[in-house]
Amino acid sequence: MTGWVLATLLLYVLSFAAYLRNLYVENKAIGLTAAASLAAGLALHYFALMERAQLLKAVPYEDLWGSLSLFAWLLGATFLCLELVHRGRAFGPFILPLVIALFSLSHFRDVSPHPAPARGALFALHVTLNILAYSAFSLAFVLSTVYLIQNRLLRARKPGGMLWRFPPMDVLERMCRSSAFVGVLSLAAGIACGFVWADRLHGHYWSGDPKEIVSLLILVLYLTYLWLSRGTAWRGSRAAVLCLCNFAFVLFSYSIVNIYLSRYHRFY
Amino acid sequence: MEIVLLGLNHRTAPVELRERVAFTPEKAGRAAAELRERGVLAETLVLSTCNRSEVYGVPQESAAETIPQLERYFASLHEMDLAVLGESLYRHRDHGVVRHVFRVAAGLDSMLLGEAEILGQVRDAYMAAYELGATGPVLNRMFQAALEVGKRVRTETEIGTRPVSVAFAGVKLAEQIFGKLSKHCALILGAGTVSEQVVEHLRDRGIARLLVANRSPERAKELAGRWKAEVIEWEKIEGALAEPDMLVSSVGAEQAVMSRAMIERAMQKRENRALFLIDLGVPRNVAVDAGKLYNVYLYNIDDLSEIVEGNKRARAGEIPHVEAIIEEHVLKFQAWQTGVEVTTVLRDLRAKLAADKNAFLRERFANSGDLPPGEQERMAALAEELLEQLVISPFEKVKNERDLRKRIADLEAVRRLFGLDQEKM
Numbered sequence: 292m293t294g295w296v297l298a299t300l301l302l303y304v305l306s307f308a309a310y311l312r313n314l315y316v317e318n319k320a321i322g323l324t325a326a327a328s329l330a331a332g333l334a335l336h337y338f339a340l341m342e343r344a345q346l347l348k349a350v351p352y353e354d355l356w357g358s359l360s361l362f363a364w365l366l367g368a369t370f371l372c373l374e375l376v377h378r379g380r381a382f383g384p385f386i387l388p389l390v391i392a393l394f395s396l397s398h399f400r401d402v403s404p405h406p407a408p409a410r411g412a413l414f415a416l417h418v419t420l421n422i423l424a425y426s427a428f429s430l431a432f433v434l435s436t437v438y439l440i441q442n443r444l445l446r447a448r449k450p451g452g453m454l455w456r457f458p459p460m461d462v463l464e465r466m467c468r469s470s471a472f473v474g475v476l477s478l479a480a481g482i483a484c485g486f487v488w489a490d491r492l493h494g495h496y497w498s499g500d501p502k503e504i505v506s507l508l509i510l511v512l513y514l515t516y517l518w519l520s521r522g523t524a525w526r527g528s529r530a531a532v533l534c535l536c537n538f539a540f541v542l543f544s545y546s547i548v549n550i551y552l553s554r555y556h557r558f559y
Numbered sequence: 560m561e562i563v564l565l566g567l568n569h570r571t572a573p574v575e576l577r578e579r580v581a582f583t584p585e586k587a588g589r590a591a592a593e594l595r596e597r598g599v600l601a602e603t604l605v606l607s608t609c610n611r612s613e614v615y616g617v618p619q620e621s622a623a624e625t626i627p628q629l630e631r632y633f634a635s636l637h638e639m640d641l642a643v644l645g646e647s648l649y650r651h652r653d654h655g656v657v658r659h660v661f662r663v664a665a666g667l668d669s670m671l672l673g674e675a676e677i678l679g680q681v682r683d684a685y686m687a688a689y690e691l692g693a694t695g696p697v698l699n700r701m702f703q704a705a706l707e708v709g710k711r712v713r714t715e716t717e718i719g720t721r722p723v724s725v726a727f728a729g730v731k732l733a734e735q736i737f738g739k740l741s742k743h744c745a746l747i748l749g750a751g752t753v754s755e756q757v758v759e760h761l762r763d764r765g766i767a768r769l770l771v772a773n774r775s776p777e778r779a780k781e782l783a784g785r786w787k788a789e790v791i792e793w794e795k796i797e798g799a800l801a802e803p804d805m806l807v808s809s810v811g812a813e814q815a816v817m818s819r820a821m822i823e824r825a826m827q828k829r830e831n832r833a834l835f836l837i838d839l840g841v842p843r844n845v846a847v848d849a850g851k852l853y854n855v856y857l858y859n860i861d862d863l864s865e866i867v868e869g870n871k872r873a874r875a876g877e878i879p880h881v882e883a884i885i886e887e888h889v890l891k892f893q894a895w896q897t898g899v900e901v902t903t904v905l906r907d908l909r910a911k912l913a914a915d916k917n918a919f920l921r922e923r924f925a926n927s928g929d930l931p932p933g934e935q936e937r938m939a940a941l942a943e944e945l946l947e948q949l950v951i952s953p954f955e956k957v958k959n960e961r962d963l964r965k966r967i968a969d970l971e972a973v974r975r976l977f978g979l980d981q982e983k984m
Contacts, residue, residue: 316716317717317720319714445735448866450732455720455731457735459738460735461737461738525831527854528854529853
């Protein structure tokens, strides 16, 4: 592990500990420490990504591990933005383990040079936007899970101590919709970039690749979620369950489709 | 520098007695002024709430002499016999006073453990006394520390976070479902003590609209006038259910007023928008199985009471954390207080040594015949320099070493050793 990686990991662990502590005893100083450590960790993580790119002699997402690292970085960054907008620190203990796990996994192996042809800025944007969409969908998944737990506690009339620490259900729903909305926008823009890039390279937009089909399906599924969760009889826990199910497709797309089914896509 | 406290509270006196010794702001101002004018206290502060009447002060003389004077004044001010008051009064001195006021500000001495209002009341009492010029360096420092303790306790522990009344628990649950209530509507069915409290909390939290329905149209109008609510005719309740997000029911009825079918039809009209039902009626007003409907949250009086009991236990569990914060600040205050006292002793010591030095020089110069010109001034300057060296070092040590301030426990012994009391006398 390089210095950047170790320092990043330490900051993420510190941030996780502070978020967890803040969940039990809400304290402004501890909350700020958690957010500041996460921000500092993300800054160092950026340099770790740059370092990986230099060692790979390619973009960091050229291999699976680099792609995971970028995923972790975008997940942390999206969460930090969401925290700043909605002032919801209670999710830190749920998001940070994911970030730490993905980051640690991505630096599990030594990096060996993996030179790849330069594909240009449009391609880089296509990949980054798609991974940003995955991060936003991951956040929506966590938020939906917390929503469902809270809903279960409230309906069972057993609101435990932790319940008072979480944002209200209404806020959770809005946060979840915000995340899914960011995911949908990123994915739509990412897919569009991919189509334009493919057209420039191959002369056609659509190549019928399973990744293209699954990505469009995910887009439709999350659009459906956004519509159903906002003012129809499905609002509430049903929409949250749909959000969880949708994430299964995201995982499928990121793992099985990337590794085994797609002809043109690798780890993004 | 002693501090005294005389007072009574809900633990030591019944409400009948507490209301007789309550201080109005005018009475508190008068007491603060008179106690200083009569030379009983050098600094004074009166803290009077519905649960306590307390007088804090820094005595002009010793605390042992001051407390009986304070008791007599307290009884005469409230036109009461001291024998009646005596058993209910508590008296604290020095660190006992500091610990007590910190516990009060932290909410540990309140009837409702950890309640938030007391901190505001302590702040108001302090500001009132400060503006009257009744406080001085000691009470200023102590009450500022008490306010800091109160704030720390509420941000660093959970002593005041969870609701401990049925009505507030209901409103907090509503906020947990809907967020801010400023865009929401509540329907109140019937009327009862707890419903009234719920309405008060809802209004405090800025509920956008209140609807009232009652079997008696006259009573409905009266309640609507009092709560600034809109009246819904009793027969039209079901139709009106499409609008409110929250329903508080407290109707005396042998059978449920709201059946599952009624709620189900309302939920269809609402397109499953969440509905929070608080059923305070006994027998229950809302069919139990209505709670199983999608997006319906149904709580009865027992559910809320259970939550409140759990929260009370959780608050009590926070007491050790609160006590630790209080103890930390008591020690801090003690160190400050000792520092001030030691500085006073050293100042007195310096004055005494300077007087001794001057007397000594006068005597020696008188007996030493003719000295060369300027020799007397040179010797006086040397003696002054020596005195500065002797006193400055302990001054600096006391100023910089907090631990030392704590360890200098018996200042009276130091005074006696150097004969400082005789000098004062």
